[in-house]
Amino acid sequence: MISARTLERDDSLRDKALRIVRQAIVSGEIKSGEVCSATALARQLGVSVSPVREAMLTLVNAGIMEPVRNIGFRVAELTPADLDEVFELRLMLEVPAVRALADVDLTAERDRLDQLVRATEVSAEDRDVNTFLAADREFHLALLELHGNRRLLDWVAILRDQTRLYGLRESDTHTLSEAAGEHRSILNAVLDGDGEAADRLLSAHLAHTRSDWAHPPER
Structure with a gap:
């Protein structure tokens, strides 16, 4: 409850x-x-x-x-096939949008985005899974919001919530720290204008989310 x-x-x-x-x-x-x-x-x-x-x-x-x-x-219960579909859609929708941000001047947003990444780093250090998940969601959606497509933002938000990250527990500190580090690398690539690196890093990050986090619990 x-x-x-x-x-x-x-x-x-x-x-x-x-x-x-x-x-x-x-x-x-x-x-x-x-x-x-x-x-x-x-x-x-x-x-x-x-x-x-x-x-x-x-x-x-x-x-x-x-x-x-x-x-x-x-x-609603999700099967591995359901999770694979969500992962595929996030790759199709989220990665190109974030890659495109590398061509945008985000100077005015730099501090806010840095604070969002820092929130994931701090919550990972504190082993605070709930706060980490909220900060993780806010960071990803903040990037997409800057892309300017409201429907894209809404669709990815729904896909993220459907995935639900079953596997995370307070003991998974290494997983949380790795994810926070990936957030930092993605943001740096976007701010440096390196769209190719942003594409590669976000694709790998989403793959880790699918393989390491989002798996149905054992019965």
Whole structure:
């Protein structure tokens, strides 16, 4: 179940519920195949059922959850073939977009991007898997946002959330540190205007994500 959190009323409750539920799925707090009650989760988050149900329906539309009639929602289970398809699509969509950024002057974005990479490095050093996963997501999507194609950004965000990084645990410090180092190398290549290196490094990084992180848990 999701660890205790509260939602503030000044922003969209649906969006906050969506962010919390998504992160709980990605981090493994809500496990693949586990059935969740919108009512129970709303009680945990201290809000009405409506925004939580809306958040879950959004995840259903994204292929991340599926409805269970008269019970609630469950995290959709992915096969190795499903994960291979996601990996292939990310290569097709994400790599060319990031490579193209090497031809763009990103001087104004340098500090922000550096801070995002640094966040992955610090969380890797701290063995904080949940914070690392959030920072990893933010870094990748920040690069794509600079490409300027909103639909591309939305599609890759959905693909990332479908993958879910099953294999990461607090003990996988070497994996986290390697990934953070790859983030740094990718960013340096983009900022140096080396599109070929950015292409190669991001392709390898995504391959590591598929082979080392995203594998269905053993039953």
